[in-house]
Amino acid sequence: MFGAKNQQKTLVKIPLEQFEDVLDYIHSNINENTPITVLGASKGAEYALNLATKYKEIDNLVLIAPSSYNFSGLDFVNYGSSWTWKGKELPFIDLKRGDFSYSEPISYKATYETAVERDSSAKEKLIPVKKTKANILLISGKDDQMWNSFEMSNIIKSQKDDVKICSYENAGHIFFGDGEQKFSGYIIKTGGTKSGNKEANKKSIKEINDFLKMHHK
Numbered sequence: 545m546f547g548a549k550n551q552q553k554t555l556v557k558i559p560l561e562q563f564e565d566v567l568d569y570i571h572s573n574i575n576e577n578t579p580i581t582v583l584g585a586s587k588g589a590e591y592a593l594n595l596a597t598k599y600k601e602i603d604n605l606v607l608i609a610p611s612s613y614n615f616s617g618l619d620f621v622n623y624g625s626s627w628t629w630k631g632k633e634l635p636f637i638d639l640k641r642g643d644f645s646y647s648e649p650i651s652y653k654a655t656y657e658t659a660v661e662r663d664s665s666a667k668e669k670l671i672p673v674k675k676t677k678a679n680i681l682l683i684s685g686k687d688d689q690m691w692n693s694f695e696m697s698n699i700i701k702s703q704k705d706d707v708k709i710c711s712y713e714n715a716g717h718i719f720f721g722d723g724e725q726k727f728s729g730y731i732i733k734t735g736g737t738k739s740g741n742k743e744a745n746k747k748s749i750k751e752i753n754d755f756l757k758m759h760h761k
Contacts (some may be wrong), residue, residue, distance in 0.1 A: 545591055556617025559628045563595050579603035580761045583752075586690065586717065587626065590614065590633035594627055594634070596676040604759045605680045606752055609688060609717050612699035613637050613669050617685060630683060635669050646724070649724050649733040656691040673703040680707040681755045683748045685715030693717065710751045714740025719748060 545551030546552045547712065570580065580601055583616045585608035593610060612635045617626040623640075625633035642659030645651070660666050674678075682700060684693040693738040694711050716723050716735025723736045736744070 545588070548564060554617070554619035554622065556619040556622055556626060557615075557624050557628050557633060558591070558626060560591075560594055561629070563599060564743075567599070567601060568720065570761070579760050581606065581756065584609075585609055587611075587618070590671070593671050593673065593676075593680075594751060596678045596680075597672050598629065598675075600677065602676070602678050604755070605620070605676075605678045606683070606755065607650055607680065607688070607747070608683045609693040610682055610684065610697055610700065611691065612673075612696035613666070614671060614673060615656065615659075615669075616640060637663055637669050646761070649731040650657045651689040651733040651735075653689045653691055653735075670679065670703070673700050673707075676704075679755075681751065682707060682709045683710045683751065684709070685717060685736050685741070686711055686713055686718065686745055687723070687737075687740070688717045688736040689733040690717035708755070710748060712740065712744035712747065715744035716741060719745035 545553050545558050552558050570727045581604035582592045582595060582602055585604040589607035589610035591603055592608060596605050614634045615626060616636050618623055625636040627634045637659050639655060639659050641662045642655035644655050682697040684697045684754045686694045688694060697709050701709055718734050719741045722738040723735050725732050725735055
C-alpha cells in the first residue's frame, strides 16, 4: 500500500482510491463473476476494513490482528492520518497523545490504548463497519502487545453482529516466535508464547480456509 512507484513513501495519508487499480485489473483480466476477498493484517487490516466501507465490490474480509479505529500514520515527520478519501484525511486517533515506554522490549499496546482513552471524540474515529455488506472473519491473539486487537475485534463485532471472531490464548500480534521480534535494532514485544503462537497459527489457517470455502466460491 506504500513504498512502491507512484505510492506514498511511508505509511501515512494513503489514498483508499488506489484500490481502484486492483478493481480495474480484476475487471480486465477475470472473466468469471467470482467474489472479491481482501486479506489484511495489522495496519493492512485497518486499511482493508476501510476499503470495504467504500467499495461494495468487496464481498469478504479476512482481518488478522485488526483495528476498529483509524489511527495516525507511522511517519512522525510527515504526520497525519493513515488514510485519505477524496483528498481528505480520515479522522484519526493521535498516537502522539498516548504513553510510550523506551524500555526494551518495547510494547506499543499502552500507546494505542491511552491514545484512544484520551481522545474525547474517539467514537468519531471508529471505522464505520455498518457501511459494509462484506462477510468478515477476525483473527486475533489475546496477548497482542502491539495493540489490543482482541478488544478491537469485539468493538467491530458490536457494529456488525454477523462478524466471526477467532481469538487465541497465549497468542500475540503475529503467530510466530516467542513473543518478541527484533526490528530496526530494537526488540519489539509482539506477545504470546512460542507454543501459543504456533497453535494459533495452525488453528487460524484452518479457520481462514473454512471461511474461504464457505464464502469465496
